[in-house]
Amino acid sequence: MSSNRGVAYIEPGVVEVQEIDYPTFELRDGPGVHPDNVGRKLPHAAILKVVTTNICGSDQHMVRGRTTAPPNLVLGHEITGEVVETGPDVEFIKVGDLVSVPFNISCGRCRNCKERKTGICLNVNPDRPGSAYGYVDMGGWVGGQAEYALVPYADWNLLRFPDKDQAMEKILDLTMLSDIFPTGYHGAVTAGTRVGSTVYIAGAGPVGLAAAASAQLLGAAVVIVGDLNADRLAQARSFGCETVDVSQGDPRDQIEQILGVPEVDCAVDAVGFEARGHGADAAREAPATVLNSLMDITAAGGALGIPGLYVTGDPGGVDEAAKVGSLSLNLGTGWAKSLSFTTGQCPVMKYNRDLMMAILNDKVQIAQAVGATPISLDDAPQAYRDFDSGVARKYVIDPNGMLNGAAG
Numbered sequence: 001m002s003s004n005r006g007v008a009y010i011e012p013g014v015v016e017v018q019e020i021d022y023p024t025f026e027l028r029d030g031p032g033v034h035p036d037n038v039g040r041k042l043p044h045a046a047i048l049k050v051v052t053t054n055i056c057g058s059d060q061h062m063v064r065g066r067t068t069a070p071p072n073l074v075l076g077h078e079i080t081g082e083v084v085e086t087g088p089d090v091e092f093i094k095v096g097d098l099v100s101v102p103f104n105i106s107c108g109r110c111r112n113c114k115e116r117k118t119g120i121c122l123n124v125n126p127d128r129p130g131s132a133y134g135y136v137d138m139g140g141w142v143g144g145q146a147e148y149a150l151v152p153y154a155d156w157n158l159l160r161f162p163d164k165d166q167a168m169e170k171i172l173d174l175t176m177l178s179d180i181f182p183t184g185y186h187g188a189v190t191a192g193t194r195v196g197s198t199v200y201i202a203g204a205g206p207v208g209l210a211a212a213a214s215a216q217l218l219g220a221a222v223v224i225v226g227d228l229n230a231d232r233l234a235q236a237r238s239f240g241c242e243t244v245d246v247s248q249g250d251p252r253d254q255i256e257q258i259l260g261v262p263e264v265d266c267a268v269d270a271v272g273f274e275a276r277g278h279g280a281d282a283a284r285e286a287p288a289t290v291l292n293s294l295m296d297i298t299a300a301g302g303a304l305g306i307p308g309l310y311v312t313g314d315p316g317g318v319d320e321a322a323k324v325g326s327l328s329l330n331l332g333t334g335w336a337k338s339l340s341f342t343t344g345q346c347p348v349m350k351y352n353r354d355l356m357m358a359i360l361n362d363k364v365q366i367a368q369a370v371g372a373t374p375i376s377l378d379d380a381p382q383a384y385r386d387f388d389s390g391v392a393r394k395y396v397i398d399p400n401g402m403l404n405g406a407a408g
């Protein structure tokens, strides 16, 4: 049997590279595996040699100790790989295929999957609708920040790249198809972005930057990105976005300076529940800040795309309400303005093929926009610390040394 190594969560602030099991066509017990998933047979799965696997802001919520993730949980839901083995029920995916894995695990058989709502598949997580690799409360599917990873329902889940050589040349762009590019795009689409729109995106992390690049792709007239991190705002300006420094105050006034009016057509929350306050409050966490500010600045009849993560339990919440995921929202404002809201996991499969075509045909430079930075598996613990410090980078782990410095 082949060996395997992966990045595991140990305790708040600590991850380490460990020897882990090589995948088999059965879900075995382990950290975070739901009892009802133990022993689940997976003849429909494929085993991938991981080509790239990215570190995500969603991983950081666990690593910061803001969830109930158990020790030794193998992390990683952003996976691109080469198929090395297929189960007996896999019909169309072949050994040797180079594929992108949507971070949502979905069955392709349930009502929600049939309606393309793959972020809330009913059959893969005994706890609740929706699942992901290497994530707390998601059923216990092993994470992909590893040399090898298993993908269930392979014929359904995997997106095959048409040409391997061409794909390896653009691998730092294509690796973003597993999560942040579709997620940012979903944020922009569900905010109603179209040709001529004015768009405000809260958060200049990788998801916010991907939403900004997506809004440009969708034809927005002006894309404004807000954050309190100067390096990340500079990164947003590097590809043509306007920026707002929320540590200087509420975005409303700065948006007025840019647009001449204190409102936008479309708004995206790419921050989530660990949001900081605005202006003098920027030093402290204020989880409802972004949602309340977006309701304030979005034009009546507009929409909020909310890829930013909100949780049902947060051991580090700022108060008792936040600890159970309850926030102080000015919903009256949203109601009075007839605003629409779209929350939840991005249904990656709805967008990944289209965005792959945009990448392969040079219609978007997503790796450049988000600061894609390749690293080795052994560099992952340091990269987690650097990402947590707020560098304007999206770390792309190359666990099998397959990038050869060719991409970038």
Ligand SMILES: NC(=O)c1ccc[n+]([C@@H]2O[C@H](COP(=O)([O-])OP(=O)(O)OC[C@H]3O[C@@H](n4cnc5c(N)ncnc54)[C@H](O)[C@@H]3O)[C@@H](O)[C@H]2O)c1
Pocket (backbone or CB within 6 Å): 056, 057, 058, 059, 060, 061, 179, 180, 183, 202, 203, 204, 205, 206, 207, 208, 226, 227, 228, 229, 232, 246, 270, 271, 272, 273, 274, 275, 276, 277, 278, 289, 290, 306, 307, 308, 309, 344, 345, 346, 390
């Ligand atoms: N819905 C999905 O499917 C999905 C997928 C991927 C990530 N996410 C979530 O999207 C969010 C962003 O991910 P990321 O990787 O970019 O994370 P990140 O932590 O790197 O970026 C968040 C950014 O928000 C900034 N910020 C904090 N308070 C702010 C405020 N009031 N206004 C503006 N900016 C503020 C921070 O300085 C930081 O730069 C996370 O919550 C992540 O869990 C959701």
Ligand SMILES: [Zn+2]
Pocket (backbone or CB within 6 Å): 055, 056, 057, 058, 059, 077, 078, 103, 179, 180
């Ligand atoms: Zn992610």
Ligand SMILES: [Zn+2]
Pocket (backbone or CB within 6 Å): 106, 107, 108, 109, 110, 111, 112, 113, 114, 120, 121, 122, 123
């Ligand atoms: Zn399903």
